[in-house]
Amino acid sequence: MNVASADNYNFAYLDEQTKRMLRRAILKALAVPGYQVPFAPREMPMPYGWGTGGVQVSAACLVPEDRLKVIDQGADDTTNAVSIRKFFQRVAGVATTETTTEATVIQTRHRIPETPLKEDQILVYQVPIPEPLRFLEPRETETRRMHALEEYGLMHVKLYEDIARHGEIATAYAWPVMAEGRYVMTPSPIPKFDNPKLSDCPAIQLFGAGREARIHALPPWTKVVSLDFEDHPFQASKADHACEICGSCESYLDEVITDDQGGRMFVCSDTDFCSTRSNAQQSGAA
Amino acid sequence: MYVAVKGGERAIDNAHAWLAEERRGDTAIAALSIAQIREQLKLSVDRVMAEGSLYDPDLAALAIKQARGDLIEAIFLIRAYRTTLPRFGSSLPVETARMAVIRRISATYRDLPGGQVLGPTFDYTHRLLDFALAAEGLDVVEAPSANPEGLDNVPHVMGFLNRESLIEAPGAGDEVPPDLTRNPLQLPANRALRLQALARGDEGFLLSLAYSTQRGYGNTHAFVGELRIGQVTVEAELPELGFAIEIGEIELSECETVNQFGGSKSEPPQFTRGYGLVFGQSERKALSMSLVDRALRWKELGESHSPAPARDEEFVLSHCDNIQATGFLEHIKLPHYVDFQSELELVRRLRAAAITPSGKEE
Amino acid sequence: MTLQSTIKPLESGGFSNPPQQSARAFRAIMQAMARPGQVEKISGATPPAPLSPAAGTLALVLLDQTTPLWLAPSHDTPELRAWLTFHTGAPFAPAHEALFAIGTWAALNPVDRFAIGTPEYPDRAATLIVELTALAQDGPRLTGPGIRHEAQLSLPEIAAFQANRQLYPLGFDTFFAAGEQIAGLPRSTIVEAR
Structure with a gap:
């Protein structure tokens, strides 16, 4: 079946000049891991804040032969993931998949798939606030200077104040990381459970923030370290349960409220990982 | 069984159909024409053109109709359309x-x-x-x-x-302004x-x-x-x-x-x-x-x-920029249960540690 | 008729389907920059000599009216200027103002004249497109982001790239082109003799 790119839009929606601008930014982002390259975002037919940065980065990378997977919160069937997948089916005519291992490009919001990525894959993150220092210093002019001078004391002070107050670093997601020993960067708001997967990843990781007009990147095998202190080392954590559907004890879990009596259950956030496991179990049992 | 977010695609299609129906309202009432909006809601049209950065009264009127009169939504439609237009050149400064x-x-x-x-x-x-x-039907002098x-x-x-x-x-304003x-x-x-x-x-x-x-x-x-x-x-x-x-x-x-x-x-x-x-x-x-x-x-x-x-x-x-603002503001309607889950877990752990002061993390 | 024949050589050598050909070529270009030392194949452009098809394709994918270009003496011919102008519209600029520079390694030198970005904006650095006669995964040892353990690439020189690495996170980034092959060497790569 040949799915033609619909309407009169250019391949992957964006015009060629826009894609060239994005592609140049992506190359510079790969050359300086963790540094946020400014680009001139376009208004997309979906709202700012709903993945326009990821969509523009994906559009700049997609080839007609790609097989695209889109996840939001780890799931392929959440409404915004469905909407973005349909968009690319329509404007780029690319094949889509929900299976992590079959995908060549994966656009994600807030999760890294549980299934380890491969060399020939590209993971595109939707990023709301690309500046890890933004909530410590709202001014772009200031944070830009801090990155230039490698002045990350403020971040360490914040993390240390957490420890003083709470006994541990009170950050559960968007835990800041150091890319290749030079730039502090945000991994986009993924749960800290996912942080270790950022480092030494065989796939290219691209981060697009549309409204904030920044692209940053991690080439494959980049060393990515979650910020911590010697006496308070970083720990990836998750709910201490097993998935009630597939039984996995290793995957990140969503808590689902099942009734109004306080009943709840835990299931995998990664829907593909979960269904692959439970399908295998069923065929094994049969 | 767990069904929380299944059926996203059908839900979206149905929501769109419902939206179209609501937009039209009571079909016993005549539909608004683009010309009517352009001529009689001119100041809305003007605002949509100004903040949409595209001077085209008919398109602005269409956007207002499609957006059910929500002007920021109409501005968004115009902005998204505007980006797809090729740029043929620049005008001289207007006098x-x-x-x-x-x-x-x-x-x-x-x-x-x-x-x-x-x-x-x-x-x-x-x-x-x-x-x-x-x-109705009153003529203006x-x-x-x-x-x-x-x-x-x-x-x-x-x-x-x-x-x-x-x-x-x-x-003097001689230099080419940034874009x-x-x-x-x-x-x-x-x-x-x-x-x-x-x-x-x-x-x-x-x-x-x-x-x-x-x-x-x-x-x-x-x-x-x-x-x-x-x-x-x-x-x-x-x-x-x-x-x-x-x-x-x-x-x-x-x-x-x-x-x-x-x-x-x-x-x-x-x-x-x-x-x-x-x-x-x-x-x-x-x-x-x-x-x-x-x-x-x-x-x-x-x-x-x-x-x-x-x-x-x-x-x-x-x-x-209201298109940036409304997009980011409204994105908090999107699911955030992964982040929320990680916060839940953190708050539970911090509370448990506070209740038993000697309680070390596992 | 005469007009036709003067225009034709310019028009030829571009992409026949720019959106798809650019997309495929960019994927290879991105892989090259993301995985230093890995040789990728790109094609689609058939530029006038002495530009290689690979360098020509790089130009078609990355250059436009917003990217000042410097042609090193090895490549500064009227035919190539006309071809690049017709297909990309990139304005020609002096070496120190260029975002892209094309030439042989000898002609591009001294490479310390190219933009290396600023501490606030390290992305405002030049990208060099270096024409080589051949490209092989052999030669100096490369380590750094994008490389699992180590890689090798037939670089024309070591010292210049070591000096460039000293400037990190500033510095220029490099593509090497030979025939239909390219390889990338971002400023982040550590280059050592074997």
Whole structure:
């Protein structure tokens, strides 16, 4: 079946000049891991804040032969993931998949798939606030200077104040990381459970923030370290349960409220990982 | 079984169908035509064109219809459409001194060459609901006007002050202005870039900022030197021809304010300028823009630093775009259960540790 | 007729389907920059000599009116200027103002004249497109981001790239082109003799 790119839009929606601008930014982002390259975002037919940065980065990378997977919160069937997948089916005519291992490009919001990525894959993150220092210093002019001078004391002070107050670093997601020993960067708001997967990843990781007009990147095998202190080392954590559907004890879990009596259950956030496991179990049992 | 977010695709399709039905409303009532919106809701159309950064009354009217009258949604539709348009070239700067004015007032002079032209303004209407409008099929009487087509070549009021050097000279404006839609916003910005951002900025946001300067948050002491509304011709130079040709006419609202300036170490006291220019008949926006423009100029005029929201370039420029603002604001409706889950787990652990002070983490 | 024949050589050598060909070529270009030392194949452009098809394709994918270009003496021919102008519109600029520079390694030198970005904006650095006669995964040892353990690439020189690495996070980034092959060497790569 040949799915033609619909309407009169250019391949992957964006015009060629826009894609060239994005592609140049992506190359510079790969050359300086963790540094946020400014680009001139376009208004997309979906709202700012709903993945326009990821969509523009994906559009700049997609080839007609790609097989695209889109996840939001780890799931392929959440409404915004469905909407973005349909968009690319329509404007780029690319094949889509929900299976992590079959995908060549994966656009994600807030999760890294549980299934380890491969060399020939590209993971595109939707990023709301690309500046890890933004909530410590709202001014772009200031944070830009801090990155230039490698002045990350403020971040360490914040993390240390957490420890003083709470006994541990009170950050559960968007835990800041150091890319290749030079730039502090945000991994986009993924749960800290996912942080270790950022480092030494065989796939290219691209981060697009549309409204904030920044692209940053991690080439494959980049060393990515979650910020911590010697006496308070970083720990990836998750709910201490097993998935009630597939039984996995290793995957990140969503808590689902099942009734109004306080009943709840835990299931995998990664829907593909979960269904692959439970399908295998069923065929094994049969 | 676990079914929380399944069926996203069908849910979206059904929601869209429902939206279309709601948009149309009661089918016993005649549907609005684009022409009706364009002609009778003109000020909405003008706002959509201004903040959508695209001068096309018919498309703006269509966007308003499609957006069910939600103007920010309509602006969004226009912006998204605008990005897909190829750029053939740039026009020459428009000459507002040659505007065919339908409205032109000055608050700084009682009378002046060209005269005060009230034009179609709400200013002196009594805000009483006109129940006659509720009756259909009522004809309007043609308004008497000395110059229904507008007055041509009305001199700018600011020119009179300029002749006496009482007001700062206008910038030469020779350099090519930066293009916000093609290059990322870089701070600090120059005035051309600021004005560009303000011109497509949200009317309500600029109104509130301008108002705040009147209440002491970065006082600008503004007088309306001149407010003019009318048609200007747009010209473009075609490389093939080697000269400029007229490519169309657009309606603009232009406001120039006269502001006090106490002088600085290097400059004697002088009036200064604030400027606003907006597509269509959008005078509230043009006034607001000129007050905010003036407030943002404190640094270049050598004024002392006094923090106020309207003087904070980074704050104003980063937050004036309503399409960026509404998108990011509304994105919190998207599922965040992964982040929320990680917070839940953290708060539970912190609480458990607080309740048993010796309780070490596992 | 005469007009046709003067225009034709310019028009030829571009992409026949720019959106798809650019997309495919960019994927290879991105892989090259993301995985230093890995040789990728790109094609689609058939530029006038001495530009290689690979370098020509790089130009078509990355250059436009917003990217000042410097042609090193080895490549500064009227035919190539005309071809690049027709297909990309990139303005020609002096070496220190260029975002892209094309030439042989010898002609591009001294490479310390190229933009290396600023501490606030390290992305405002030049990208060099270096024409080589051949490209092989052999030669100096490369380590750094994008490389799992180590890689090798037939670089024309070592010292210049070591000096460039000293500037990190500033510095220029490099593509090498030979025939239909390219390889990338971002400023982040550590180059050592074997």
